[in-house]
Amino acid sequence: MAEALLKLVGVTRSFTAGDQALTVLKEVNFQINRGEMIAIIGASGSGKSTLMNILGCLDKPNKGSYFINGQDTSTMGEDDLAALRREYFGFIFQRYHLLGDLTALENVEVPALYANEGPHERQEKATRLLTRLGLSDRLDHKPGQLSGGQQQRVSVARALVNGGDVILADEPTGALDSRSGEEMMELLRELHADGHTIILVTHDPQVAAFADRIIEIKDGEIIADKQTRPESKINELNSAKKNTEQKKPNETFRIGYTRYIEALKMALIAMANHRLRTFLTMLGIIIGIASVVSVVALGNGSQQTILDNISSMGTNTIEIKPGTGRGDRRSGRVRSLTAEDANALKILPFVDSVTPTVRANVAIRYASETVTGSVQGVGTEYFRVRGYSLAQGQYFNEQSVDSLEQVAVIDANTKQELFSDGEALGRVIFLGKLPVRIIGVTEPIESVSDNSDELNIWVPYTTVSGRIFRQNYVSDITVRIDENVSSEVAEQGIISLLTMRHGVVDFFTINTDTIRKSIAKTSNTMTLLISAIAFISLLVGGIGVMNIMLVSVTERTREIGIRMAVGARQADIMRQFLIEAMLVCFLGGALGVGLAYLIGIVFHYTSSDLLMIYSTSSIIAAFACSTLIGVLFGFLPARSASKLNPVDALSRD
Incomplete structure (x- = not known):
């Protein structure tokens, strides 16, 4: 039988x-x-x-x-x-x-x-x-x-x-x-x-x-x-x-691939048929990702703007002064720095530009008016070193330096003080008893080394040394460093070269790049702080995904029961809900990045002061983070769905 x-x-x-x-x-x-x-x-x-x-x-x-x-x-x-x-x-x-x-x-x-x-x-x-x-x-x-x-x-x-x-x-x-x-x-x-x-x-x-x-x-x-x-x-x-268990070896990959593709299709269908719920699920992720990407972009942009500004103010410079330090009383009598030292420094590969400086304390006269200001004899690269730009006229050149030409470039403050009619080019002013002709006017600038209210007049350093003081040494030398080179390494290179030239350390250096580093460090700290706040919002969004997915499991209990009744494994149910959660978070991440770019466009057209520089690494990290949130916060709902009893699930509406 x-x-x-x-x-x-x-x-x-x-x-x-x-x-x-x-x-x-x-x-x-x-x-x-x-x-x-x-x-x-x-x-x-x-x-x-x-x-x-x-x-x-x-x-x-x-x-x-x-x-x-x-x-x-x-x-x-x-x-x-x-x-x-x-x-x-x-x-x-x-x-x-x-x-x-x-x-x-x-x-x-x-x-x-x-x-x-x-x-x-x-x-x-x-x-x-x-x-x-x-x-x-x-x-x-x-x-x-x-x-x-x-x-x-x-x-x-x-x-x-x-x-x-x-x-x-x-x-x-x-x-x-x-x-x-x-x-x-x-x-x-x-x-x-x-x-x-x-x-x-x-x-x-x-x-x-x-x-x-x-x-x-x-x-x-x-x-x-x-x-x-x-x-x-x-x-x-x-x-x-x-x-049904005997599968050809080459079928294993096809079966696994098919399961994931079909689970993805089912997730897309479920999301498409519940658009509002899907969007609300994504909303927390969208806001969190947009916040993270925007904050990082705004931090990068702000930092770049600040660094560009302070670079233009000469903060990536190293000043070389005579003596052994700021408190050296003998520094005024040390006369070892020369223009030849400045020319020697130009050959160093990390040097962007160099200028010697000779300072003169003389009265400045125009017509019947006498004012007090700063008269500096500088090299042709001074304006590059300090980040000045021309408003009118031209700078003096190497020929002017070699010929001790009596020409001058003045700043906007001097122009406003001496020339109320606004015309400065071609006028002659007296530096003490020395007449000089104005050939250029600079744009206003904020400088960490110069007083913004001071009157500044620049002439070739040879003119000051030869026609006013009749000396062959300079007051100091300023070197602008290439931005891609460590200022500490550059400083050591400068010290080594000058020590070799002088045979003794009769000078000291002042590295103004510490200001730049301090600002960069502060900017990074602020970006990190705000990013942490944005990440918290992303975490809250992930919890929202978990909660709504748990509600989704409750709403779709009957669907889960039907799938189990027709042969779905626990892994099949878990895979579908997990992929759905990951897909929601991934799409939420994409929309969040898109929203961040939209915010950048709005800033670009409404504010000239805000610059957003988007970081590829932050965008990749945002996508990875949103997908990880989908895995972490989607696991519990997916596991909950896979553990449902088929009979109980089928009996619910």
Whole structure:
């Protein structure tokens, strides 16, 4: 005698109701052979639906054993039970249980998807089944666009797509009109004739009359088990014994790739059908990412602007003065610095520009007016060293220096003080007794070394040395350093060269780059502080994602139950929700970066003082951070979804 297809031995199922246990099935014993068409009948509350759930591996008994082809299901894990639901059973639910976001064709494909079939095979098989059931013109219709009878036929096609050796039909005509109900029963008889084992769960005697065998249940106990037709059409379904676990080695990658691609598609469909919820989920991530990227860009821009400004004020310079230090009383009598030292320093590779300086304390006269100001004899590169730019005229050149030419460049303060009519070029002023002609006027500048209110007049250093003082030494030398070179390294190079030239250290240096570093450090600290605040907002956004995803799991409990009923593994459910959370965060990150760029455009056109410099590394870090948030905060909802009980999930609306 052939082994029973399904066999229940002493099966008991009870549920906890408050402090009491409600027993729904009591010591149930029976078996079902392959190829039978059986009706399980009983009044509402008799336990027939619970019995169907146990037969379909949607539920487990508290006591007793349930065997499928001789294998005890109590020894199987959740994924093994899912494989049975996927490969062995086909469910036809009274309420259809179709996924509202998918078309009829996509609904039928779902079990085949979890059975790792390729997209073309799935589509071809689903199309063939729906065509056979008279729905060839409804393939692209969603459940809401189908009648009750059409939805039930889609449910039948879904039950058959993986073979459906055992068809479990729960009140198959309960939600249909009489004509559709008759068509459904005829369809089930055809499936039985094709060799499928059919198990009907119904309270309708007319439906039960279609079966070859009727099992009656009352108060959780089998009270009758009678054969209504001779066992003449019981077939052995060798095809039921599938070996789905044997995969070709080259199929492993395809299966894994397909699972992730399909999970991504499902996530996109779910997001597209719940746009508002998706956007609200993304909102916290969008704001957080936009804040981080914008703050970093604004910090970079502000720092660059400040550094450019202070560079123009001569803060990346090193001043060389005679003596051994600021407190050296002998420094005024040390006369070792010369213009030749300045020329020697120009050959150093890290030097941008060099100027010697000779200062003169003389009266400045124009016409009948005498003023006090700063007269400096400088080299041609002085204006580059100090970051000055011309407003009018020109600078003096090397020829002017070599010929001790009596020409001068004045600043805006001097022009305003001496020339009220605004014309300065070509005028002659007296530096003490020395007449000089004005050839240039500089733009106003804020300098860390010069008083912004002081009157400044610059002439060739040779003119001051030769025509006023008649000396061959200079007061000091100022060197501007290339911005890409460490100021400490440059300072040591300068000291080494001058020490070698003088044979003794009779000078000292003042490195003004410390101001630049201090400002840069302060700017970085502020950027870090504000970025930390922005990151907190990103973290809050991640918590929002988790909360809304948890709500989403609750809202989509029925969908999860349907997917589990048709064979989804726990990993499949977890993968779908995890990818959805990651996708929400990734898209939120992209929109956040886009918003940050939009903020930059707004700043560009509305404010000339704010500069935003976007950092590629910060954008990459923002994307990585948003994706990581999707993984971290999506894990709990995804795990919660995968741990749902299929029966409980299906019973929720």
